[in-house]
Amino acid sequence: MRPRIVEVRQNILRKNDVLAAALRARFEAAGVFVASFVSSPGAGKTAFLERTLERTGGTRRVAAMVGDLATECDADRLRRSGAPVKQITTGTVCHLDAEMIDRAIESWMPAGLEWLFIENVGNLVCPASYDLGETLRAVLLSVTEGEDKPLKYPSIFNTADVAIVTKIDLASAVGFDRDALLQNVERVRPGLPILELSARSGDGFNAWLAFLERAAAARPLVAGTTGA
Amino acid sequence: MRPRIVEVRQNILRKNDVLAAALRARFEAAGVFVASFVSSPGAGKTAFLERTLERTGGTRRVAAMVGDLATECDADRLRRSGAPVKQITTGTVCHLDAEMIDRAIESWMPAGLEWLFIENVGNLVCPASYDLGETLRAVLLSVTEGEDKPLKYPSIFNTADVAIVTKIDLASAVGFDRDALLQNVERVRPGLPILELSARSGDGFNAWLAFLERAAAARPLVAGTTGA
Numbered sequence: 001m002r003p004r005i006v007e008v009r010q011n012i013l014r015k016n017d018v019l020a021a022a023l024r025a026r027f028e029a030a031g032v033f034v035a036s037f038v039s040s041p042g043a044g045k046t047a048f049l050e051r052t053l054e055r056t057g058g059t060r061r062v063a064a065m066v067g068d069l070a071t072e073c074d075a076d077r078l079r080r081s082g083a084p085v086k087q088i089t090t091g092t093v094c095h096l097d098a099e100m101i102d103r104a105i106e107s108w109m110p111a112g113l114e115w116l117f118i119e120n121v122g123n124l125v126c127p128a129s130y131d132l133g134e135t136l137r138a139v140l141l142s143v144t145e146g147e148d149k150p151l152k153y154p155s156i157f158n159t160a161d162v163a164i165v166t167k168i169d170l171a172s173a174v175g176f177d178r179d180a181l182l183q184n185v186e187r188v189r190p191g192l193p194i195l196e197l198s199a200r201s202g203d204g205f206n207a208w209l210a211f212l213e214r215a216a217a218a219r220p221l222v223a224g225t226t227g228a
Numbered sequence: 229m230r231p232r233i234v235e236v237r238q239n240i241l242r243k244n245d246v247l248a249a250a251l252r253a254r255f256e257a258a259g260v261f262v263a264s265f266v267s268s269p270g271a272g273k274t275a276f277l278e279r280t281l282e283r284t285g286g287t288r289r290v291a292a293m294v295g296d297l298a299t300e301c302d303a304d305r306l307r308r309s310g311a312p313v314k315q316i317t318t319g320t321v322c323h324l325d326a327e328m329i330d331r332a333i334e335s336w337m338p339a340g341l342e343w344l345f346i347e348n349v350g351n352l353v354c355p356a357s358y359d360l361g362e363t364l365r366a367v368l369l370s371v372t373e374g375e376d377k378p379l380k381y382p383s384i385f386n387t388a389d390v391a392i393v394t395k396i397d398l399a400s401a402v403g404f405d406r407d408a409l410l411q412n413v414e415r416v417r418p419g420l421p422i423l424e425l426s427a428r429s430g431d432g433f434n435a436w437l438a439f440l441e442r443a444a445a446a447r448p449l450v451a452g453t454t455g456a
């Protein structure tokens with residue numbers, strides 16, 4: 001049984017990778033920069049995305065897609081920013097895949113869109129295997145989750161372009177050991193950029209927005225490299 | 229492709245269910261009460277289990293199995309309680325299944341064991357589908373994760389026998405809305421028992437241990453019902 005499921009899974013991943021590459025080309029052709037966010041449930045992805053939409057919406061045409069097993073809760077929260085938001089409900093599926101993004105875009109892609117943010121289902125394991133055609137993938141990790149998470153969930157850190165430590169306003173309340181976390185990220189993914197912020201206080205958002213701007217500006221280069 | 233993966237998945241689940249039923253019968257015959265814990269990464273399962281082992285180890289023969297993608301971190305922490313602990317590393321697999329438990333027991337089952345605790349991989353989605361042969365399944369949810377989690381991850385709440393709210397010592401620091409969480413659990417699983425505790429302060433552990441004792445005492449009845 002084991003070999004068969006592995007074979008099926010690899011076929012699915014292969015199909016996903018093909019579709020993700022097509023999506024990436026399509027985003028690139030349309031001039032859309034795509035950043036995706038993965039984390040545990042409750043790491044603060046939605047609050048982080050709310051503030052990111054508010055801070056970027058004034059100068060950029062931004063939009064968001066958000067994946068959850070059930071409910072429109074997150075989309076409702078995010079729409080308060082004024083940006084177009086598309087909820088993808090996955091039922092029992094524990095991650096977003098390229099086909100879901102493709103289908104969502106088919107029926108919904110705001111005209112003149114510049115930056116698209118994709119919030120994955122809260123899951124620190126399965127989303128690692130699915131390329132969504134994004135240009136930048138950020139893994140979020142809150143100070144309340146424990147400093148050992150990079151060691152225990154290495155695959156998600158291996159697919160990310162940046163790690164974002166969230167809820168730093170709670171760091172002292174939870175006895176967060178910053179050095180230990182930074183060391184653990186470095187052990188799993190040497191050189192991975194790490195940002196630290198709080199969506200509640202806004203601390204660290206200037207650095208995050210500057211990072212986003214640089215990633216978006218570097219995009220044609222990245223896309224050229226990928227396409228070569 | 230979709231129908232094929234669904235078919236394969238159902239075969240695996242069927243195989244898992246058969247094996248889990250055999251495991252349950254075996255635990256019952258050996259007089260072992262088994263409780264499993266599922267949650268997001270970082271909800272505090274290991275700290276909760278550490279204190280549970282410390283509090284029960286004096287009067288009961290207890291042991292623990294703990295699932296993680298990688299590392300022996302959790303087993304090392306739990307062994308400090310003095311209880312036998314078995315680490316199961318799953319590689320890239322996002323959940324424990326009955327076969328992993330079966331294999332672990334084959335090579336490791338302390339003599340005279342009374343209570344076995346199983347800590348699943350940190351994942352609020354996939355473990356819902358896998359019966360481990362446990363008598364009691366608890367879903368843990370920390371006050372830092374947001375009150376909307378039951379609505380967004382209903383399947384895991386539907387397979388649990390009790391919900392445990394963790395890290396209540398942080399409730400005021402994070403602005404935890406207790407009423408909202410209780411209502412959301414009730415919406416998804418009317419009547420599900422809910423316990424609230426802190427592994428750091430120890431608050432709520434007396435009620436949890438009393439709950440465990442009742443569940444263990446009620447076990448022959450439950451097993452009789454299941455077996456009939």
